[in-house]
Amino acid sequence: MNLLERYAHRRFERASRSTEERLGAWAAIKWAMRYVFPDHWSFLLGEIALYSFIVLVGTGIYLTLYYVPSDSQVIYHGSYPLLYGAQMSEAYRSVLNLSLTVPAGLLFRQVHHWAADVFIAAIVLHLMRVFFTGAYRKPRDLNYFIGLTMLMLAILEGFAGYSLGDDLLSGMGLAIAYSVAMAIPFIGGQMATLLWGGPFPGSDTFLARLEVVHVLLIPVILAVLITFHLAIIMRQHHSQFPGPGRRERNVVGTPMWPAYALRSIGLLLAVAGVLFLLGGLIQINPIWQWGPYHPYLSENGAQPDWYIGWLIGALRLMPNWELVIAGRTVIPNPFWGGAAFPLFVFGVLFAWPAIERRITSDLRRHDLLDRPRDRPIRTAIGAAFLSWVVIVFAVGSTDRIFYRLGISYTTQIHVWRVGIWVIPTVIFFITRSACRALQLSGAHPLRAWQGNVVRRRKDGTLEVVAPSPDRIAPEPTEPPVGTVPGHEFDD
Amino acid sequence: MSSDDHGKVSQMARILGGLVAARAAFRAARSRRVPPPPARESDVDPRKRVIPSNRRAEGVVALLLMVAAALGFAFTVVYIALSANTQLLGIAIGGALFLLAAACIVAGKFVVPQETDVEERGPLLDEEETEEVVGMIEAGGEGISRRAMLVGAGGVAGAALLTAAATPLASLGPTPHVLHETPWARGVRLVDDEGRPYLASEIQNGSFYTALPEGKNAESFGAGLLVVRLPAEFIHLPAARRDWAPEGILAYSKICPHAGCAISLYRYPTYAPTSQEPAFTCPCHYSTFLPGEGGRLIFGPAGRALPQLPLMIDAQGHLRAAGPFHEDIGPSWWGVHRSQS
Numbered sequence: 001m002n003l004l005e006r007y008a009h010r011r012f013e014r015a016s017r018s019t020e021e022r023l024g025a026w027a028a029i030k031w032a033m034r035y036v037f038p039d040h041w042s043f044l045l046g047e048i049a050l051y052s053f054i055v056l057v058g059t060g061i062y063l064t065l066y067y068v069p070s071d072s073q074v075i076y077h078g079s080y081p082l083l084y085g086a087q088m089s090e091a092y093r094s095v096l097n098l099s100l101t102v103p104a105g106l107l108f109r110q111v112h113h114w115a116a117d118v119f120i121a122a123i124v125l126h127l128m129r130v131f132f133t134g135a136y137r138k139p140r141d142l143n144y145f146i147g148l149t150m151l152m153l154a155i156l157e158g159f160a161g162y163s164l165g166d167d168l169l170s171g172m173g174l175a176i177a178y179s180v181a182m183a184i185p186f187i188g189g190q191m192a193t194l195l196w197g198g199p200f201p202g203s204d205t206f207l208a209r210l211e212v213v214h215v216l217l218i219p220v221i222l223a224v225l226i227t228f229h230l231a232i233i234m235r236q237h238h239s240q241f242p243g244p245g246r247r248e249r250n251v252v253g254t255p256m257w258p259a260y261a262l263r264s265i266g267l268l269l270a271v272a273g274v275l276f277l278l279g280g281l282i283q284i285n286p287i288w289q290w291g292p293y294h295p296y297l298s299e300n301g302a303q304p305d306w307y308i309g310w311l312i313g314a315l316r317l318m319p320n321w322e323l324v325i326a327g328r329t330v331i332p333n334p335f336w337g338g339a340a341f342p343l344f345v346f347g348v349l350f351a352w353p354a355i356e357r358r359i360t361s362d363l364r365r366h367d368l369l370d371r372p373r374d375r376p377i378r379t380a381i382g383a384a385f386l387s388w389v390v391i392v393f394a395v396g397s398t399d400r401i402f403y404r405l406g407i408s409y410t411t412q413i414h415v416w417r418v419g420i421w422v423i424p425t426v427i428f429f430i431t432r433s434a435c436r437a438l439q440l441s442g443a444h445p446l447r448a449w450q451g452n453v454v455r456r457r458k459d460g461t462l463e464v465v466a467p468s469p470d471r472i473a474p475e476p477t478e479p480p481v482g483t484v485p486g487h488e489f490d491d
Numbered sequence: 492m493s494s495d496d497h498g499k500v501s502q503m504a505r506i507l508g509g510l511v512a513a514r515a516a517f518r519a520a521r522s523r524r525v526p527p528p529p530a531r532e533s534d535v536d537p538r539k540r541v542i543p544s545n546r547r548a549e550g551v552v553a554l555l556l557m558v559a560a561a562l563g564f565a566f567t568v569v570y571i572a573l574s575a576n577t578q579l580l581g582i583a584i585g586g587a588l589f590l591l592a593a594a595c596i597v598a599g600k601f602v603v604p605q606e607t608d609v610e611e612r613g614p615l616l617d618e619e620e621t622e623e624v625v626g627m628i629e630a631g632g633e634g635i636s637r638r639a640m641l642v643g644a645g646g647v648a649g650a651a652l653l654t655a656a657a658t659p660l661a662s663l664g665p666t667p668h669v670l671h672e673t674p675w676a677r678g679v680r681l682v683d684d685e686g687r688p689y690l691a692s693e694i695q696n697g698s699f700y701t702a703l704p705e706g707k708n709a710e711s712f713g714a715g716l717l718v719v720r721l722p723a724e725f726i727h728l729p730a731a732r733r734d735w736a737p738e739g740i741l742a743y744s745k746i747c748p749h750a751g752c753a754i755s756l757y758r759y760p761t762y763a764p765t766s767q768e769p770a771f772t773c774p775c776h777y778s779t780f781l782p783g784e785g786g787r788l789i790f791g792p793a794g795r796a797l798p799q800l801p802l803m804i805d806a807q808g809h810l811r812a813a814g815p816f817h818e819d820i821g822p823s824w825w826g827v828h829r830s831q832s
Contacts, residue, residue, distance in 0.1 A: 036608050199670050251612060263595065266593070267596075274585070280580055295714065296745050298753035298754075315792060320792050332794060
């Protein structure tokens with residue numbers, strides 16, 4: 001150690017002693033520094049969601065400084081010539097100015113929008129990891145419910161966010177949301193006028209309400225739930241995949257200090273970096289092109305942000321059923337696709353741990369994860385259910401498919417009304433067989449090329465140089481991990 | 492009770508008994524089922540600690556940090572000198588963050604000690620602790636004799652306070668009777684979005700026109716109208732609406748009765764042998780309505796027909812509403828007034 005380092009060391013020690021005299025926090029800090037993170041790429045999905053949330057809060061605060069939540073109509077005299085003299089709400093004008101005149105305003109707005117899309121995508125992928133590896137089993141079921149709640153809130157938060165702009169696209173989205181609220185049996189009319197402060201498009205206070213929901217109410221709830229989510233993870237420790245030295249009652253991996261902390265901060269910065277590059281270079285939601293919202297206007301080919309796509313798809317796919325009894329509209333049509341469908345999907349996800357417990361009678365605590373192939377029925381149900389939702393999501397783009405490929409819109413809808421039931425069934429059986437085949441072969445689904453490397457001789461014949469490095473013996477030498485023949489499912 | 496009734500009752504009892512027995516047998520069969528085997532554990536000791544002592548990696552990290560710093564400064568330069576060009580700002584700050592990320596990850600993987608460690612997870616449930624804590628909590632009620640009364644009274648007080656807290660929500664919005672109102676009434680002139688009244692003579696076959704009520708709030712849901720002119724061969728209105736379409740000009744609410752979007756697609760036959768009859772389509776969920784048949788739905792999810800507004804032509808040849816809507820415009824709800832015809 002040279003002189004400078006010794007001096008730095010002494011100063012650091014003195015500073016540490018002085019803090020400890022006041023806080024007495026060494027025990028907690030030591031525990032946190034030795035906290036072990038199991039290494040697997042799929043564990044980073046939740047972290048990506050967390051870090052996107054941090055970017056969302058940071059950029060969001062910047063946006064609130066410029067946003068004006070007002071429906072009052074004004075005439076635009078700003079810098080964008082194509083809208084000069086147009087009548088618009090003050091809210092839309094403030095977002096136009098933020099985007100086109102405030103320096104770096106467009107960068108922050110686009111980063112915020114991209115971050116929201118990445119945030120929800122990361123949550124959904126994280127949920128898929130949790131589902132297909134059985135990470136929702138005891139003791140993590142409680143945390144799984146918190147996660148599902150956060151996903152619902154995140155979707156609502158994203159929708160509220162892009163509705164604030166009061167451009168034509170967001171206004172159309174709000175009109176649909178209003179119709180879905182109206183469609184709630186019995187109380188819909190009261191509820192919608194209550195929320196909107198009158199009939200659509202709402203009173204002068206509606207955007208102010210929406211802003212409070214978007215910048216305060218939901219973010220605070222999300223922050224509290226994130227805190228619980230992380231605290232519960234820390235208390236239970238991370239789950240882990242089976243592997244060398246790994247048991248139900250331990251956790252093997254990299255301790256927080258120093259390597260994991262550096263890598264995780266690296267991931268935070270990488271997420272932020274990608275989001276800023278996206279926000280700077282790839283245009284998203286150019287509201288000046290959509291124009292201001294007026295109830296009597298709409299644009300063709302309008303598409304929402306991706307996480308609303310499944311609801312558009314459900315609204316489109318639904319036949320025109322409306323339950324009317326004695327002149328009373330009991331179930332208006334948008335209820336099916338806009339409310340019943342998402343509630344059913346989340347209901348199934350919330351109920352799944354209990355359903356699985358009832359079927360398997362497995363009440364034990366699980367800290368080792370399943371490989372998806374080792375639970376063929378669960379994986380097959382998950383894949384089928386996922387495909388069911390993904391098809392509905394894809395139906396949200398039927399008009400774009402008509403526009404690009406010329407396949408008749410009505411034909412597509414008629415085909416999908418059948419396909420929505422056939423394809424998940426087929427996927428169930430394919431996935432189950434694939435899981436069982438992988439169980440028997442022990443192969444990695446993406447790294448299992450079974451061919452030979454060959455060389456062409458001068459005379460045109462082929463010579464085998466080497467077999468694929470992934471090539472595996474036809475007979476498994478040991479039984480697949482975690483399986484007893486005849487008990488592959490039972491789950 | 493007649494003997495016949497007795498027979499029915501005993502038959503019901505037998506069925507019920509059978510069901511109970513079946514359920515018991517099912518439960519017994521299920522409880523014997525073995526839960527799936529747990530994932531296989533491994534007893535190797537994976538602990539290790541490697542100190543990389545990698546001078547080259549340290550150099551790479553320092554370089555990454557310096558380039559990141561340069562890009563960070565570049566952000567300020569772009570902001571001031573290049574009129575905050577969005578793309579350059581994004582490259583500068585995004586690049587800086589990305590290189591910082593690379594520095595952290597290289598340092599985390601190749602500079603600092605690499606360690607694999609094992610932590611034991613204790614049991615979450617400790618029986619003794621549980622008993623103790625439950626005991627401690629219950630000891631807080633020691634010596635209270637009217638516990639049920641206190642809990643009940645507390646519950647009532649809580650419910651009352653919650654109700655009180657929720658009551659102001661009612662002042663958020665008015666009662667939904669406003670949902671039946673639109674700006675249209677007999678005599679209101681149809682104008683375009685610049686306030687110019689429509690002449691009946693300017694409504695052409697094959698186009699659709701957006702009309703708003705003269706002197707009324709154009710931002711209300713009920714304001715927007717679709718106006719078209721159809722040749723007589725396409726007009727098959729119900730008997731009650733025979734005089735709603737003077738000169739074959741028809742007006743409908745522009746708001747789709749499915750989910751409230753403005754209808755903005757109009758299909759008009761250009762080649763009679765293969766084309767279908769004229770139709771309005773909503774661009775949100777593609778509900779398709781026939782203007783010639785009183786707004787009847789032929790495709791899509793809307794639960795009712797498109798509301799029609801009766802029209803008349805005044806002495807100057809301007810289009811006017813001949814009355815209000817005879818049903819509610821906009822999305823359906825519990826109290827929506829549906830069309831009678």
